[in-house]
Amino acid sequence: MALWPVGIKKFYHYFTSIASFVLLGLSLVLSGCNGDPEVSDQPEDAEDPDTEIGDVSQTALIYRNNCGGCHGQNLISFVEREWTYGNSPEAILTSIQVGYPNNGMPAYGNTFSEQELQGLTDYILSEIEGKTKAMVEAENPDLSGSTASDDLTFRLETLTDEIPGVPWGIAQLPDGAFLITERGGRLFLISTNRELVEVMGLPEIVAEGQGGLLDVVLHPNFENNSYIYLSYTARNPNNASERTTAVARATFSGNSLDQVENIFTALPYLSSSIHYGSRLTFDTDGYLYVSVGDRGNRDAYPQSLDNHLGKIHRIRDDGQIPNDNPFFNVQGAVSSIYTYGTRNPQGLTRHPVTGAIWEGEHGPRGGDEINRLAAGNNYGWPVISYGINYDGTTFTDLTEMAGMEQPIHYWTPSIAPCGMTFLSGDFYGAWENDLFVSSLKFEHLHRLKMDGNTVTGQEELLEGIGRVRDASMGNDGYLYIVVEGPGRLIRLVPEQ
Numbered sequence: 001m002a003l004w005p006v007g008i009k010k011f012y013h014y015f016t017s018i019a020s021f022v023l024l025g026l027s028l029v030l031s032g033c034n035g036d037p038e039v040s041d042q043p044e045d046a047e048d049p050d051t052e053i054g055d056v057s058q059t060a061l062i063y064r065n066n067c068g069g070c071h072g073q074n075l076i077s078f079v080e081r082e083w084t085y086g087n088s089p090e091a092i093l094t095s096i097q098v099g100y101p102n103n104g105m106p107a108y109g110n111t112f113s114e115q116e117l118q119g120l121t122d123y124i125l126s127e128i129e130g131k132t133k134a135m136v137e138a139e140n141p142d143l144s145g146s147t148a149s150d151d152l153t154f155r156l157e158t159l160t161d162e163i164p165g166v167p168w169g170i171a172q173l174p175d176g177a178f179l180i181t182e183r184g185g186r187l188f189l190i191s192t193n194r195e196l197v198e199v200m201g202l203p204e205i206v207a208e209g210q211g212g213l214l215d216v217v218l219h220p221n222f223e224n225n226s227y228i229y230l231s232y233t234a235r236n237p238n239n240a241s242e243r244t245t246a247v248a249r250a251t252f253s254g255n256s257l258d259q260v261e262n263i264f265t266a267l268p269y270l271s272s273s274i275h276y277g278s279r280l281t282f283d284t285d286g287y288l289y290v291s292v293g294d295r296g297n298r299d300a301y302p303q304s305l306d307n308h309l310g311k312i313h314r315i316r317d318d319g320q321i322p323n324d325n326p327f328f329n330v331q332g333a334v335s336s337i338y339t340y341g342t343r344n345p346q347g348l349t350r351h352p353v354t355g356a357i358w359e360g361e362h363g364p365r366g367g368d369e370i371n372r373l374a375a376g377n378n379y380g381w382p383v384i385s386y387g388i389n390y391d392g393t394t395f396t397d398l399t400e401m402a403g404m405e406q407p408i409h410y411w412t413p414s415i416a417p418c419g420m421t422f423l424s425g426d427f428y429g430a431w432e433n434d435l436f437v438s439s440l441k442f443e444h445l446h447r448l449k450m451d452g453n454t455v456t457g458q459e460e461l462l463e464g465i466g467r468v469r470d471a472s473m474g475n476d477g478y479l480y481i482v483v484e485g486p487g488r489l490i491r492l493v494p495e496q
């Protein structure tokens with residue numbers, strides 16, 4: 001796998017084998033698919049001599065732990081970049097130092113020494129010199145051959161590697177074709193003969209920061225009504241600098257959408273460009289669940305029921321609010337709320353046996369969570385959390401409290417979990433009913449081995465494949481993932 005520059009790759013192999021306490025010490029954990037507002041800081045034990053790794057430059061290490069989760073471990077986001085703030089050494093150093101927290105770029109001025117900042121600047125410039133995106137993408141791993149997991153051997157089948165931009169959501173149509181969202185604001189149809197066609201007629205989408213076109217799901221009765229649902233970032237009609245998470249319903253016919261109708265808008269609109277959520281999933285009764293993040297305002301929204309942010313919502317297929325929702329009759333509460341106390345939920349899926357809706361969310365630094373949702377529950381953000389601030393300070397000493405739910409599972413350090421699915425069907429033997437979670441930060445597919453609602457083990461699959469944005473069961477019984485850089489739709493095929 002010639003995936004990363006040699007030094008980083010070597011480090012990576014070392015990295016996977018060193019003890020987890022070193023991991024803890026090293027990792028400044030990122031969250032969000034694209035950024036987080038909190039300012040990072042060096043963890044105290046980062047100076048621990050154990051973290052000095054022989055032949056790998058300290059700067060590559062700093063890059064890997066702090067920057068690669070957002071900018072690509074192969075630095076792809078800097079290659080052939082149209083620089084917003086300039087690419088002179090001074091301009092880059094300034095960008096790293098001051099950050100652009102509103103756009104998801106943390107400030108590192110208090111985290112690294114002058115020398116380290118200079119080192120990062122030189123590292124970026126020297127690593128990208130003379131490189132094109134095509135060259136970096138050509139370094140992608142060889143996807144042929146078999147992969148052995150603990151309980152299953154499988155191979156990968158790439159249906160397309162031509163999705164431009166950041167693929168985010170997957171929905172398979174009854175005829176076997178796929179709809180894939182691209183965060184930049186486009187919807188693609190991957191036909192059964194693997195041609196990529198852009199679907200027209202989308203609502204106006206604001207693609208900025210972590211926002212853009214997010215998830216896509218089909219109506220449970222799609223074969224009769226042709227309805228699809230898109231979650232996306234919508235602009236405030238009354239204030240162009242503000243946006244929010246919204247859901248549109250449309251009919252899909254061939255290559256375009258018709259009867260596009262907004263059926264959900266999370267309020268308030270804010271100027272923040274982070275923590276939108278937003279996954280969609282239907283339950284077995286035909287209600288649609290919509291995940292909405294806290295928009296980086298943890299103290300204002302997630303614990304208060306008078307707004308839509310930091311919540312999971314439950315609505316009818318036409319956007320109306322079911323009157324058996326937990327807060328339907330509560331004065332002053334938003335009636336679509338199903339659960340609350342959530343940070344940035346980019347995973348939402350239905351359990352194939354129990355039908356319960358499960359949610360995955362990015363923690364701050366550490367504390368990524370998997371939760372099993374039940375009506376009216378409070379998942380505690382930010383009152384209880386297993387994470388800490390990016391600057392190493394804590395915002396809460398509490399990890400549990402009466403009236404607040406514990407996660408089924410949490411990750412510290414974070415893996416930056418995005419889309420997720422339970423494995424259903426019987427093609428995959430021992431994988432059945434396990435939870436597969438995409439990891440942005442470590443660029444792998446994370447398997448949580450499950451016994452009912454209990455995690456019994458974990459496994460990292462396809463390490464280094466690229467940022468995995470979604471994992472989804474096709475209605476053909478196969479497990480699919482979408483990966484960026486280049487944008488690929490990949491089927492995992494079990495080998496007998």
Ligand code: HEC
Pocket residue numbers: 030031034035036063066067068069070071081082083084085086092093095096100103104105106108120209
């Ligand atoms: C949490 C995600 C995240 C992390 C972590 C992160 N960045 Fe960024 N970075 C961004 C985003 C988003 C932007 C674009 C900001 C904008 O356009 O205003 C950006 C912009 C930049 C820019 C300016 C690019 C330009 O177009 O002018 C530089 C340089 C940069 N980052 C370097 C780094 C380095 C070095 C690190 C690690 C020390 C790092 N970043 C960590 C998200 C991140």
